[in-house]
Amino acid sequence: MNAILPVAVEGLAVHLGGSRILDDVALSVSSGESVAFLGANGSGKSTLVRAILGIVPASAGSVELFGESVAARRSVPWSRIGYVPQRVTASSGVPATALEVVRSGLLGRGRLWADVGPRAKRKALAALSAVGLEDRARDHVQVFSGGQAQRVLIARALVREPDLLFLDEPLAGIDRDSRRALASILSELRERGTTLVTVLHEMGELEPIVERAVVLEGGRVVHDGAPPPPPPGHDHPEHDHVHPHDSADWQAHHAPTLRMDPS
Numbered sequence: 001m002n003a004i005l006p007v008a009v010e011g012l013a014v015h016l017g018g019s020r021i022l023d024d025v026a027l028s029v030s031s032g033e034s035v036a037f038l039g040a041n042g043s044g045k046s047t048l049v050r051a052i053l054g055i056v057p058a059s060a061g062s063v064e065l066f067g068e069s070v071a072a073r074r075s076v077p078w079s080r081i082g083y084v085p086q087r088v089t090a091s092s093g094v095p096a097t098a099l100e101v102v103r104s105g106l107l108g109r110g111r112l113w114a115d116v117g118p119r120a121k122r123k124a125l126a127a128l129s130a131v132g133l134e135d136r137a138r139d140h141v142q143v144f145s146g147g148q149a150q151r152v153l154i155a156r157a158l159v160r161e162p163d164l165l166f167l168d169e170p171l172a173g174i175d176r177d178s179r180r181a182l183a184s185i186l187s188e189l190r191e192r193g194t195t196l197v198t199v200l201h202e203m204g205e206l207e208p209i210v211e212r213a214v215v216l217e218g219g220r221v222v223h224d225g226a227p228p229p230p231p232p233g234h235d236h237p238e239h240d241h242v243h244p245h246d247s248a249d250w251q252a253h254h255a256p257t258l259r260m261d262p263s
């Protein structure tokens with residue numbers, strides 16, 4: 001019997017603004033895999049993630065998430081899926097605390113069991129703790145640094161306890177400690193069996209957790225397999241010697257359990 005794949009894409013084409021952005025993309029992601037989408041600027045990585053999630057329409061081909069067609073949105077088990085979009089501000093000018101932003105991750109269409117009240121708050125605080133921001137829960141995200149805002153968005157995805165997590169350029173514009181902290185979080189998620197799909201320019205600090213690379217060029221898949229070696233003279237000495245769990249200070253006292261269910 002075939003196991004249900006978290007992601008199955010066949011013959012996918014996407015046209016936007018009159019241009020062909022993706023062409024004949026086929027790939028699948030198995031349960032527990034950690035896959036990176038790599039490629040130059042404009043090669044179509046973000047569009048691929050957005051098409052997989054049904055945010056942009058396919059002009060040909062099919063996408064299934066956990067065996068359900070994304071075109072039939074209601075059948076997809078969205079509660080099992082988390083998405084951290086390419087860096088955006090955590091709110092759009094509306095004052096919101098970190099706790100509120102993370103709690104918003106528990107809302108959603110079709111979540112009849114949507115968490116409300118103290119239980120939701122406990123879960124949101126646990127997710128903030130997992131990204132090292134529990135003590136900033138009541139601060140407005142507008143005052144957060146780029147790296148901290150990024151962590152809030154990651155907490156908003158984690159609070160759903162996703163089985164499948166998409167992250168678009170999570171390393172962009174954040175400092176080395178935050179990058180290492182993120183590597184630690186993702187490494188722990190991997191150990192728990194979460195399926196990870198990460199859009200990256202280069203693997204950097206996430207190299208240890210990427211087991212497979214899908215490389216895009218001009219909207220087509222040109223490689224799907226072992227991650228390419230780092231470019232010459234770019235041997236990332238800092239993570240040759242530092243295990244992600246040993247890095248950033250806040251990890252030491254937050255070394256958190258990523259279990260969000262307080263019960």
Ligand SMILES: Nc1ncnc2c1ncn2[C@@H]1O[C@H](COP(=O)(O)OP(=O)(O)OP(=O)(O)O)[C@@H](O)[C@H]1O
Pocket residue numbers: 016017019021039040041042043044045046047048
């Ligand atoms: N809504 C849109 N309308 C028209 N063209 C678009 C749209 N969205 C993306 N594109 C184009 O599609 C191409 C691929 O964009 P995409 O953001 O997927 O690339 P990417 O590989 O993620 O790039 P980057 O690494 O710079 O984020 C680009 O040429 C972009 O300009």
